[in-house]
Amino acid sequence: MSALPVQQVPTQQGGMHQLVQSLNQMVHSMDSPGKFLYGVVMVVVIVYSSLIPSDYRSFADSMLGRIFGIAIVYGVVEGMGWIYGLLTALAFLLIINGAPSLKEGFEGGGTVSQKQRIGRSWFVERVLGENTQQIATDRVNTQAVQD
């Protein structure tokens, strides 16, 4: 008795099947949830970097903060990969960049006499929303008009 030839039934490769397969591949090739979450946090920090309070920025701009920042970037590059490190560096630089560093007139080395502000604030200060703590001088030297 001769055996009947076994006929191979072609497997159906529809669009839905390919979509599920590609989704499965994408899920497998994705990073771990921890890394993914860290990446999302970094994106949020970069996007809303202008809303970070100036206290945190000042700390990040200090010597200790910079050493911490560089160490964190290095650790992320070594542990998570360079793309996460790039995002971390971007976030760190944007935080440092917005650190308050402009001090009005009192960074000159002590030649300017600092005086405490006395009395009510000036009209221009109220209009511009300035909160004056100290002034450089309370005297104005004028000279007569000369031809």
Next chain:
Amino acid sequence: MKTPAWLDNLSIHHGSDGVFRVIVVILASIFLINYSSLFEERYSKKLTELYIHPWWRILVVLLVITSALWCPRVGIIIAFIVFFYLSDMNTLITPFTDYH
């Protein structure tokens, strides 16, 4: 055909992908030098107006990620451009009274 040594060092290979990477690197470098190195060089009105929208800034950061996934050199240059863009825009929208 053997790839020249200097192209091997840059990991830029022949083919349309390699050529396109070189073109993007050159264009991004020109943008970086022109806009990012000079604070006085004004960005286009569209870029300035779009900055206030968070979704635009998310897209800009996603551009960095996709560029870095595609090609490290392109990713680094795009990251520089995005950093200077966000930094300049952040400076422009910060009122002077916040500097205390």
